[in-house]
Amino acid sequence: MRLQRNRRITPVRLATASAALALILSACGDDGDDESTDDAAQQAAGDDDGDDSDPEEVELRFSWWGSDSRHEETQEIIDLFEEEHPHISIVPDFTDWGSYWDRLATSTAGGDAPDIMTQEERYMTDYALRDQLLDLNEVSDVLDLSEIDELALGGGEIDGGLYAVATGVNAFTVVANTQVFDDAGVDLPDDTAWTWDDFYDIVGEIAENSDAYGLQPEGSNEAGLKVYARQRGEALYDADGSFGFSPQTLAGFWQGLLDAVEAGHAPDATEVMEFEGPDTSLVATDDGAMGFWWTNQLGALDGVAEGELELLRMPGEFEHQQPGMYLKPAMFYSISSQTEHPEEAAMFVDFLLNDVRAAEIMLTDRGLPANLRVRDEISTLLPETEKQVSDFMAEIAPDLADPPPPPPHGAGEIPDILTRIWEEVLFEQVSPDDGAQQFIDEGSAAIGG
Template identity: 50%
Template sequence: MRAIPRGGPSRRRSTLLPLIAGVSALAMTATACGGGGGESEDGVVELRFSWWGADDRHSTTQQVIDLFEAENPDIRIVGDYSDWSGYWDRLATSTAAGDAPDIMTQEERYLREYAERGALADLGEFDQTLDLSNIDPLIAESGDLDGRTFGVATGVNAYTIMADTQAFEDAGVELPDDSSWTWEEYVELAGEISEATGGDVVGTQSMAYNENGFQIFARQRGERLYNEDGSLGFSRQTLEEWYELTVELLDNGGQPSASESVEIEAGGPDQSVLATNTGAMAHFWTNQLGGLTASSGRDLELLRYPGETEEDRSGMFFKPAMFYAISSESEHPEEAARFVDFLLNSPEAAELILADRGLPANVDVRGQITDSLSEPDARSAVFLSEVEGTIVDGNPPPPIGAGEVVEITKRIADDLAFGDITPAEAAERFMSEVATATGSA
């Protein structure tokens, strides 16, 4: 997965201009509409809207488009979608060729890159068209850079621990009090479940594969994964302590072995210990509750992260599920802003989208659709409401190169689990490799 193509030692500071200049005259002629849209012969403004996802999302989005066009007959929206694996290559290529979609879906790991390269419009320029006043304040500035708004959150998620209540009951272990449990209790609880079941059901899935768990751990200590300027915002000691928890879980049998963890991680959520009924806890986003409930056939409980009351502050945060952004090259940015406003603020659109792009970022709309949500999504909405008052703040957009951190995290997690490196060595490697990937070394 990559964002706009880059090359050479100084690739991080390059702009779109050299890339566009390299596109042939023929290609530029074929894509003369710059922002991907234009005006048809009948005088209707035509805009392209890009997104990723499975068939269900495509079908739902087309229904939203049909609804918008019925209310706005002067605008036609053309869908431009693909699965996740192909989305970023397609977007990078079209942006470099000066043919970016008028409205695009962005993800936090890539938002800064597209914004810094001048590919995104400042949404603040459309304040007469695009109403952002009801966006959840905990994510309202999540798409802001240097005082400008380059993306607006579609919806919100939170990273949690999901617990299989039946697994706890079968092991004879009580669910923790997630309003006060500590990291030490989490490790002990996981080991206790594994021991009670003879290892047939492990206490928890490895938490070392996703940097968002560490993000919470660091925030609890007044640190963060990235600073506003994109530099690393945590200490080596904090990261070492995080990795030490994984070693403790391996030592007490609370999580799967190294080889088992590799297989589980490769299989994705459908092969997680929760989905396969082989574990009592795992770390997932709230919007994954529905899929995991269906896969497991079990009642899964959402739990706050351990340590939320153990340190000076809480660490959990609301993450934008994704962002809506407008191309800086769009020939019809005001019309594009009208469509984004509809996506964010229309109750009718929200009744179709529901929680597919996270629970709606517009807090008023979120409340209006609660009764229409599926049972798991409704429980996620309740959970988010319950933890909202404990969340201190959000996070700035990750730096350019943050997309590479996913694989860095996995490699180091594997080496740590197999005993090839110590927690101290894992921390040193992570900080070095991430700093290099993000250009902050």
Template identity: 40%
Template sequence: MSSGKKIWSVALLATVMLAATAGCGSGANTNGKIKLRFSYWGSDARKKMTEEAIAKFEAKNPTIEIEGVISDFPSYYDTLATRVAGRDAPDVITLEIRALREYAERGALADLAAKVNTSDIDSKLLTTGVVVGKQYAIPTGVNAFSMVVNPALVKQARVVLPDDSSWTWEDFIELCSKVTAGSGGKVTGTQLSWNPAYLQIYAAQRGELFYDGNKLGLSPQTIKDWWGITQNLIRTKGSPDAAKSSAIYDAGIAKTLIGTNTGATTMMWSNVLGAATKASGQNLELLRMPRIRAATTGGMFLQPSMFYAAYSESKHPFEAAKFIDFMVNDPEAGQIILSDRGLPANAKVLSAVSGKLPDADQKTMAFVNEIRGELATPPAAPPKGSSAMESILKRYSEDVIFSRMTPDVAARKFITEANALLAG
């Protein structure tokens, strides 16, 4: 993903072009209806269910018409930033937590307090949509960054899964290397991950924050030790080598090791379990993340899978809030969307749809309920620039595994570059 600075510089260059087309934005149609635009990213399956939910909303609100604006994820934020800079943003915007503060502090989002009913959303989860005291975003659903395992592949390799309530990173490395060896190399123990959530969990186990205000709270030693897990996985053949790990990192779920049944474990957000199960065609299970030996916390946390926000310059703020309220709170919308945007954040909607959830999502719900008491408080929206953190972390991680930099040098450079970006 592009850095925040790059995104906004590109956006500003495009402002003049968009100014000429701003008249094509939201407003009243010739048929007298109020037209709103709603931006989101995703697959054809998400598009289909979203359009079905929109049709349901329009049937209940015949004076409002919703135009869904979908894109693939890699281009989503570039396009959105350009639209915001050109003052032609969609009325309702889908955001991740890592992009929330950037748009809120640039004045692009409306305060939704008292405009959307939030009485059935957990108060701690709801506060993740608060920036500088204002409720700029409403969570759509929740998920947790977790370990995913294919038990059949582990069993075929004649390896026993450790108890995930007490396993350590050393146990995880040993499991992965034994799976690779026990399968004769046909199955690899795991696929490498450099997701910031993974590092955030590992850092929490050492009593450190990923973000401390507008800078990193990570020590160089923690980053180096975290890379040590990656290096040990490669060394013991518990993961693919550097070249293959890099090549498959950004592959869609259907092309990952877990999705192709050539890997026994992976780390991912829990709401992807359904897609991974469909791709593999096998039973997959969610596990707790391993711990540092003697750690007093597992470091896992619930995070909104997405947010809905309203554009601050929308000509129809009441209608925009009404659509968000429908998408988050209406059981009929929930029956259509199910867990596509995470397990519903609204407790009543979750209860209403729980019996309709596919098996994989039932597992996710059971897993989240099982570990809920162990989870840390959901983190606040990270500072501006954090949307680029994964790409920066991936770049330095690859520098380490390809031996282009020592972990010492890479950790210092990563912290320096990340802090410069977060400082703006």
């Protein structure tokens, strides 16, 4: 579901650069909502001392991945930024997820990196360690991060520098289909107290009292393993970049899922391989009670499901040493270390993060906004499912553990390794114990651990 908004029509740009400068200066007399952006504009244009010379024409390239709707919304934001800064042109550079990383790697290696790029946590460290990202502390006079959620801000810190800032935040959760629970005569659990044993008991109770499955088993998403390990005082990655969990922990995580499959409480291996994203999932088709999903996927699930969907904490959050859930940056904005215009690039990132008008266009497509003020100001505009996500995130935030460190160099290979070995475990080609050790061996080689 999406909120219908009136499209902004980009006005014809001002005829002269001096008129453009006057527009920037006059904006300082507004109500203060865009004060930081306007100040940055004045600094970058060099007009603090009253110099009325034409500002330098600047062209910046901004890269991102995503759906057609994200591309359209991002272009609206670019148009809005260019209206206020006519001397800066933002060239869009977008593609789908599958093509994005090859394109970014090629352009960066060829010395033609986008000035502003969208990053993901598994690849960000690789780019930072190759000196391809700007330390954002160098543009702190332009880029205001004072209102960014502290639980998300640390996700962009690597070796003492800040190389990326979160666009927004998500959490990995259990999504429950309340219609399936009702049909089975089972009450929703108290997610502030349930354990992993409780979770699998409910999975079985659902399956034995209805025509639906209790669970869609998912053992290849590293987020689930990360939460499970953190609850036990371990981690997917330690601060030094090596694996921080035991093979027994991974084997135990997989064993619970396999037990549900073997008992008929979850679909078998062949059925599991047929699921392709939220649209075809058991929760979305009302054929299953629960599944593991990111909070920003609730809208896609809800758009298909007939039953009402409920977000729940992961089981075991208060069972062991600490909570395992955390706020994960949905994605990041970074600036190329090779950009010829770092201040203007920082102005645009500041606009993306801190201008409420940009957030009114994007809403939660890049995660629940990382800027706490902006998050609050757009709350009344959110469609029902996104409002549900916002309320859930506010509810769980006080109970969350500190976010994990950024993944190490080579972490981009881990999802493929984990998926391949999980499928071998699921099809009983290898035991959970042997598969866990195989994953640690192969994964350690990939990350140099």
